[in-house]
Each structure stands twice: as structure tokens, then as C-alpha cells.
């Protein structure tokens with residue numbers, strides 16, 4: 001079962017602070033920075049994207065209620081990492097050299113920043 005140890009790296013190629021583009025859904029074509037990667041769920045929270053409005057009821061003086069805007073998590077399959085060099089959303093390859101895995105752009109083969 002646990003023969004393929006390399007899978008853990010390949011599964012989640014998106015990391016915190018990556019700049020990504022949304023390729024599906026309401027915010028398609030928009031880019032933003034990854035604030036959080038939610039492990040296990042395959043979802044990411046992207047700064048100022050996929051905003052949902054929460055209508056909250058007043059609960060004491062600390063929370064007066066009203067409409068609160070909040071980023072909702074997006075599935076990683078709906079976003080692609082932006083390559084600075086290509087200035088485009090790209091697919092990522094994992095390059096292993098000297099035991100270290102580096103994420104590289106499949107288009108220009110340059111390592112992505114934020115390692």
C-alpha cells in the first residue's frame with residue numbers, strides 16, 4: 001500500500017503564498033495569493049477571491065452583526081499556479097535533484113519561487 005512514497009508531494013503542488021489563477025467558477029481568470037492550504041480537503045483559501053457574504057446576527061457588543069465578507073475555500077483543481085516568468089497560469093512539474101524536490105514550471109522549466 002505505502003509503496004509510492006512520492007505521491008504526497010505530487011498531490012498538493014500549491015503552497016501558501018503562491019500566486020494562483022482561478023480557472024473555473026465565478027472568479028475565473030482572477031489571480032490572488034494563497035492564504036491557506038487546507039490539508040486533507042484539497043482546498044485553498046485565496047486572498048480576496050471566492051468571497052462569500054455572511055449575514056450575521058448581532059451577538060452582543062463584540063459582534064454587531066451585519067454582512068461580513070469572507071474568503072471561501074476553493075478546490076485546488078480549480079486553480080493553477082502562476083509562473084512569474086511566463087506571466088501565465090502553468091502546470092507544474094516536480095523536479096527531484098539531490099534528494100530535494102523543486103517545483104518547476106512545465107512551460108519554461110524555471111523553478112517557481114516560494115520554495
Ligand SMILES: [Zn+2]
Pocket residue numbers: 083084085086087090105106107108109110
Ligand atoms: Zn514559466
